[in-house]
Amino acid sequence: MAQATIIGSGPNGLAAAVTLARAGYQVRVLEGADTIGGGVRTRESTLPGFLHDVCSAVHPAALASPFFQAFGLDRRLEWIRPDASYAHPLDDGRAAIAWRDIDRTAADLGVDGHAWLSRFRPLSSHIDGVVDFTGSQLLRVPRDPVTAVRFAIRMLDQGTPLAARAFRTEEAAALISGVVAHANSPQPSLAGAAAGLLLAALGHAGGWPYPRGGAQRIADAMVADITEHGGTVEAGTPVSDLGALDWGDPRRGDLLMLNTSPRLALTHPDVPAGYAREVSAYRYGPGAAKVDFALDGPIPWTNPEVAKAPTVHLGGTRAEVWASENAVAAGRLSERPYVLAVQPSVLDDSRAPAGKAVLWAYIHVPPGSDLDPTELITAQVERFAPGFRDLILAHHAVPASSREAINPTEIGGDISGGVFDMRQALRRPVLSPTPWRTPMRGVYLASASTPPGPSVNGMAGWHAARTALRDAGERATSTDLFG
Numbered sequence: 001m002a003q004a005t006i007i008g009s010g011p012n013g014l015a016a017a018v019t020l021a022r023a024g025y026q027v028r029v030l031e032g033a034d035t036i037g038g039g040v041r042t043r044e045s046t047l048p049g050f051l052h053d054v055c056s057a058v059h060p061a062a063l064a065s066p067f068f069q070a071f072g073l074d075r076r077l078e079w080i081r082p083d084a085s086y087a088h089p090l091d092d093g094r095a096a097i098a099w100r101d102i103d104r105t106a107a108d109l110g111v112d113g114h115a116w117l118s119r120f121r122p123l124s125s126h127i128d129g130v131v132d133f134t135g136s137q138l139l140r141v142p143r144d145p146v147t148a149v150r151f152a153i154r155m156l157d158q159g160t161p162l163a164a165r166a167f168r169t170e171e172a173a174a175l176i177s178g179v180v181a182h183a184n185s186p187q188p189s190l191a192g193a194a195a196g197l198l199l200a201a202l203g204h205a206g207g208w209p210y211p212r213g214g215a216q217r218i219a220d221a222m223v224a225d226i227t228e229h230g231g232t233v234e235a236g237t238p239v240s241d242l243g244a245l246d247w248g249d250p251r252r253g254d255l256l257m258l259n260t261s262p263r264l265a266l267t268h269p270d271v272p273a274g275y276a277r278e279v280s281a282y283r284y285g286p287g288a289a290k291v292d293f294a295l296d297g298p299i300p301w302t303n304p305e306v307a308k309a310p311t312v313h314l315g316g317t318r319a320e321v322w323a324s325e326n327a328v329a330a331g332r333l334s335e336r337p338y339v340l341a342v343q344p345s346v347l348d349d350s351r352a353p354a355g356k357a358v359l360w361a362y363i364h365v366p367p368g369s370d371l372d373p374t375e376l377i378t379a380q381v382e383r384f385a386p387g388f389r390d391l392i393l394a395h396h397a398v399p400a401s402s403r404e405a406i407n408p409t410e411i412g413g414d415i416s417g418g419v420f421d422m423r424q425a426l427r428r429p430v431l432s433p434t435p436w437r438t439p440m441r442g443v444y445l446a447s448a449s450t451p452p453g454p455s456v457n458g459m460a461g462w463h464a465a466r467t468a469l470r471d472a473g474e475r476a477t478s479t480d481l482f483g
Contacts, residue, residue, distance in 0.1 A: 001026045002253035004468075007239050008409065008447065010038025013259025014222040015067050015461030016446045017231055020255065022481045023469055027231030032238030036223055038259070038407055039415070040456060042214030045292045045396040049353045052292035052396070053215045055407065055415060056456050057342040057360045058311050060085075060202040062218070063209055064131050065457035070482045076221040078212040080310075080347045085203030087309035088171075088178045089384040090316065095303035096171035098179070102204040112172035119157065119166075122150050123197065124204035134198050135459050137428070137435055137451040151197060159193030170317050176200065177321040178313025181338050183420055184286055184364045186329040187322040191421045208311055210342075213350050218456065238408075242268040242443075250442030255468050257446045259461060261409050261417075262429040268440050275430070275439050282429040282449065285420070286328045287400025287413020289373035290362035295391040298357050299343060302384055310346055314339035314361075314380045328364045333371065337363040339380045356393075367412035370401040409447055417448030428453060436464035437471070444468050 004020040006013045009031035021027040035041055039055035046052065063074050082100070089095040099105045102121055106113035123130050129144030133151055142148035157166060158180060167173045180187065180196030202208065211217040223233050239245055242264065248254030258264055262279045265271060301307050315321040315338035324334040341361040345351040352358050361377045374397045381388045398406065400413025409417060418424055428435055429449050436444050436451075446464035448454045469476035 002255070003028065003248040004255040004257065005030065005245070005247040006257040006259060006446070007264065008032075008038060008259030009036045009219065009233060009235070010259050010407075010409070010447070011040050011218060011222070011456050011458050012446050012448065012461035013038065013257065014219060014226065015458030016257045016259065016465040017226050017233075018071060018222055019462055019465035019481055020257075020468070021226050021229035021231040023474060023476070025255065027226060027229070029226065029231065029233040030237040030239055031233065031235045032408065033406070034236050036233055036235050037216055037219035038409070040215040040218045042216035046294040046394040050294040050356070050358050051214050051351045052358055053342075053344070053360055056215055057344060058208050058210045059215070059218070059456045060199050060208045061455040061457040063206050064127060064202055065459055066131070066135065067458040067462040071222075071225070071458070072482070073218070073221065077217050079209045080212055081207045081209045082308070082310050082347060084305075084309035085208040086179060086311040086313060087306045088174045088313045089301065089303055089306050090170060090174060091383075093302045094171060095306050096175040097305055097309060098175055098200065098203045100204060100207040105204070109172045109175075110169065112167045112169045115167055116172060119154055120200055120204055123147070123154065123201035127201055127205035130198060130201050134194065135452045135457065136463065137433065140433065151194075154197050155190050155193045158197060159188050159190035161188065163188045163193070173318040174316070174321065177318040178315060178338070179203070181313070181315065181321050181325050182340065184288070184328070184416060185325070185420060187325045189421065191425055194425070195420065210310065210344060210348075212348050214344075215456070239264070240267070253472055254442055256443045257461070257464055257468075258444065259409075259446045261411055261447070262445055262449050263411075265438055265440070265443065265445065268443060270440050272439050278430045282427075283419045283424065284367060284411040284414045285416065285418065286364050287367050287369055287403065287410075288362045288415045289365045289369060289371055289400045289413070290360070290398045291374050291377050292396045293359040293361070293392055294352070294394040295357040295359060296393050297355060297391055298346065299359065299381065299385045299391070300387045302386065306384070307346055310342055310344055312341045312343065314341055314384060325364065328366060331366045333365060336380060337376055339363055339377055341381065365400050365413065367414065368401050369413065370399045372397045372399055409449070416454040420453055425453070434467050436460070436467045
């Protein structure tokens with residue numbers, strides 16, 4: 001039986017492991033950290049009984065992912081599907097809410113309702129086409145070319161200075177700016193617009209769901225499937241040099257999958273000089289500085305509607321969000337940064353003791369920043385929820401400079417696996433119709449540094465595993481693997 005060794009147990013590594021184990025490989029997953037899951041881990045970071053997600057917390061792309069649909073993730077876990085996908089509070093008690101119901105969203109946006117519908121209904125109603133277009137490398141013909149063209153037009157609408165004229169009200173402009181800012185890129189930008197449009201379309205299609213009990217449940221479900229099919233998953237087993245790794249014999253079909261930074265591939269003894277140059281030129285971007293809060297009760301938002309949305313974007317107006325993100329891109333910090341916040345306990349009572357709450361929040365910072373973001377984040381939450389500071393029982397901060405020690409794929413604290421701009425959307429990490437394949441026999445890349453890039457969707461791992469299976473002359477359709 002051929003063997004497959006997977007380095008890294010993030011969702012992409014586990015997706016590759018699931019796929020290969022079901023294809024008949026003897027699978028071994030090696031994880032350097034003391035816990036499994038990579039970007040989908042949950043732990044008590046502050047106080048006993050308060051469960052915090054280490055990296056990702058809400059998963060708009062998970063249930064729309066072709067891999068996770070084939071895997072049946074929706075039926076393996078209990079999913080919470082909020083009516084409000086995300087909220088964006090403004091000063092003076094105003095707030096814009098992206099409801100899963102797009103018509104309700106448009107009605108709340110008043111004069112901008114039609115503009116919102118015209119941009120997002122064609123995408124959300126053809127979400128499979130959007131996911132197909134954005135869920136793989138771009139050097140191919142999309143399965144739904146009409147939706148792909150619509151998506152590209154909207155990228156120009158939101159990724160160029162035209163975005164400043166797209167909406168008339170502060171509410172609608174802030175609502176889209178907050179979701180586009182997830183991309184951690186200059187504003188406006190085409191790549192940032194692509195990421196934001198996908199997230200916004202998902203918000204009106206399947207919504208922004210998350211698993212009851214925390215992101216760890218996603219990893220646990222995948223590990224259970226791997227072990228059921230004869231594989232093993234080992235924590236506390238770091239790998240920093242492929243030349244010292246006994247991973248099998250590629251001549252007999254053994255495989256090595258890297259759910260890591262592509263830089264690890266450079267330690268392979270047979271790496272060609274040209275490939276090494278291309279991977280060395282791959283760029284990493286700004287980092288994320290995160291704080292987990294244990295709270296004495298729910299957050300007292302000035303606008304109570306904000307409490308209905310687990311995901312909240314804190315940054316003020318579109319101009320403020322753009323200024324914050326552009327400052328980070330220029331290597332500076334804003335005094336009022338854009339904050340991506342998640343309050344999972346508003347709908348998941350398993351995350352904190354009765355009557356208590358948790359808050360997950362991060363800001364974008366220059367690469368490798370050692371800033372403790374606690375005060376900046378606290379001040380932004382307090383701005384829209386006076387009294388928040390008095391609820392804090394404990395907090396746990398992780399500067400960008402510390403993230404790489406927690407997850408080695410996050411170079412300089414970059415949680416996106418590399419700069420996500422149009423150049424690196426095409427060259428991720430190299431320009432190729434099959435960027436998951438390396439020149440070294442049997443070695444494949446399976447991380448967010450390959451298409452489709454960041455997000456908990458398992459697609460990079462699935463693409464890598466299916467590429468390896470096709471290279472071996474084996475069938476690799478979802479029906480073959482998942483029945």
